Amino acid sequence: MTLVVAPMLMSTFPSFLGGGTLPDCEEVAPGGGDDLSATAGSDIPAEYLELYQKYGKEIGVQWNVLAAVGKRETNHGRSTLPGVRSGTNSAGAAGPMQFLISTWGGKAKIDIPSKFNGYASDGDGDGVADVYNPADAILGAAKMLKRNGAPEDVRRALFVYNRAWWYVDQVLEIAQRYAKDGELTLPPEADPACDEPLVEAAPNDIVKEILDYALAQRGKPYRWGGTGPDAFDCSGIIYMAYRSVGLSIPRTTFGQWPFGVRIDEGDEQPGDLVFFNSGPGTGPNRPGHVGLVVSKGKMVEARCRLCGPIKVTSYTDRGNLVGFTRPLENESVREQLKRVVQAAG
Numbered sequence: 001m002t003l004v005v006a007p008m009l010m011s012t013f014p015s016f017l018g019g020g021t022l023p024d025c026e027e028v029a030p031g032g033g034d035d036l037s038a039t040a041g042s043d044i045p046a047e048y049l050e051l052y053q054k055y056g057k058e059i060g061v062q063w064n065v066l067a068a069v070g071k072r073e074t075n076h077g078r079s080t081l082p083g084v085r086s087g088t089n090s091a092g093a094a095g096p097m098q099f100l101i102s103t104w105g106g107k108a109k110i111d112i113p114s115k116f117n118g119y120a121s122d123g124d125g126d127g128v129a130d131v132y133n134p135a136d137a138i139l140g141a142a143k144m145l146k147r148n149g150a151p152e153d154v155r156r157a158l159f160v161y162n163r164a165w166w167y168v169d170q171v172l173e174i175a176q177r178y179a180k181d182g183e184l185t186l187p188p189e190a191d192p193a194c195d196e197p198l199v200e201a202a203p204n205d206i207v208k209e210i211l212d213y214a215l216a217q218r219g220k221p222y223r224w225g226g227t228g229p230d231a232f233d234c235s236g237i238i239y240m241a242y243r244s245v246g247l248s249i250p251r252t253t254f255g256q257w258p259f260g261v262r263i264d265e266g267d268e269q270p271g272d273l274v275f276f277n278s279g280p281g282t283g284p285n286r287p288g289h290v291g292l293v294v295s296k297g298k299m300v301e302a303r304c305r306l307c308g309p310i311k312v313t314s315y316t317d318r319g320n321l322v323g324f325t326r327p328l329e330n331e332s333v334r335e336q337l338k339r340v341v342q343a344a345g
Contacts, residue, residue, distance in 0.1 A: 035185070040067065040178035048076045048096075051138045055123065059142035061150040061157075062184055066142055068174035069161065073098040077134055085132055095131035097141040104131045104140065119144050149308035152219075154184060156308070206245055206328070206337065207271035213244040214292050214300045219309045222302045227251075232302045232310060238273060238292050242327065246340045249327045253290045260325025268293050268324040277320035287322040291315060 040049070044067055052070065056063030070076050074084045077096035083089035084096060092100050094108055101108060105118030110129040112122040121143060122128060123135030130136050141161075149156040158168040176182050202208035214237055223231035227240050235253040242249045250256050257275055268274065275287035282288030291299030297316045315321060327333055 035064075035180040037178055037180045037182075040064065043071070043076075044178070045076050045078075048134060048138070051123070051135055055139045055142040059139070059146050061142050061145045062154065062175065064175040064178040065150065065154055065158070065171065065184065066138065066145065067178055068171045069141055069145075069158070070097060070138065071174050072167070072171050095137045096134050097137040099131050099137065099140065101131070103144075105129065108132065147306055147308070151185075152311055153309050160306075202270045206247075206340070207269075209245045210241045210271055210292075211294050211300075214238070214241040215294065215312070217302075217310050218300065218312065220302075221309055222305050222307065224305070226302075234290050234302045237300070237302050237310060238290060241292060246343075247327075247333055247336050249330075249333065253288055254286060256290055256327070257287055257322075257325065259330055260327040261329035263324040263326050265321075265324060268296075269326075270294055271328060272324050272326045274299055274315050274324050275322040276318060277322060284322055293324070 036049075044052070048070060049067070052067040053063045056066050067076075074081070074096045077084065081089060083094045083098070088094045088101060089098075092102070094101060094104070099119065103118055104110075105120035108131045110120045112120075112127050112129050119140035120129035120131070121136050121139040123137075123139035124133060128136075129140070131140075144161060145154075145157045148160040154172070155168050158171050159165065162168075172184070175184060179185075202211055217228070217232060217237055220228075221231045222233060224233050225236070226232045227236040232240065235251060235256055238256065239249060239251050250259050253275070256273060260273060263272055270293055272293045274291045274293055276289040276291075277283060278288035289301075289303070291301035291313070293299050293315075294312060297314055298312055299315045300310065300312050302310045303313075328337070
């Protein structure tokens, strides 16, 4: 995004590290619509507020952070500076959320469906992704924040949006003012208090230890080929989780897919693997991405370099799901388990 931002806003804020946690581990949208401050109610136009809350919940990012970006960039579309309603500013940014045209998708208005590389989105369902349309732009901004670390690592997501730490501090200060309790809400998977219920779902002590290892890596970055201790790729974290209990499974996703016994969807349990297509070179018989099931509907995954830190996510709403396998039912692993049990006894 552009470093040129609307000047009508506050100039300097103290660093805000933000981070209230949820009181429980229930599934809730981060920064839901019921934590609206009086400041937000009076400052944000009703149309924009509805869009921030709608797409914050739909995409899974804090609505008040999304709204704070809109405030910091163009005062929720009210700025009269160049590039807000037409054209671009001096940095090439356009629309109420100030997307670079190249980041949006190559041009300001794109017919949907269309193949493009960017965040162009059709929020109002008119078949056009219009960078100047608030619904389209806010949906695109939510997707960009999500891809780059939100809702868990908000500071990282905002830094990618506009690469300046002063900008991150200013946006988070605005977000703080928009929240009724003055804090940012973190999702359940970012709260260590939610680890215990996940681990308790393990069917046996071996799986519990596998989950313990994988969950302990949350917050670390993705690195292609990584097997820790500071970073992992998708199959690397699973390989090391199994290795932590003395079990050897294939290192790569392509090797892990045929290794385990296939499990019908609905019969998966913690410790199983869930596989996905992931673009060119992958397919139903050659999935390119894998996660570790930690409880029904939840997996821990290292997704990609730009997708934020290792975290627990849902696989029930993820497209391109290929299937599930159970490495513990592989004959060689069963033999390894016998040796592990004997050594422990």
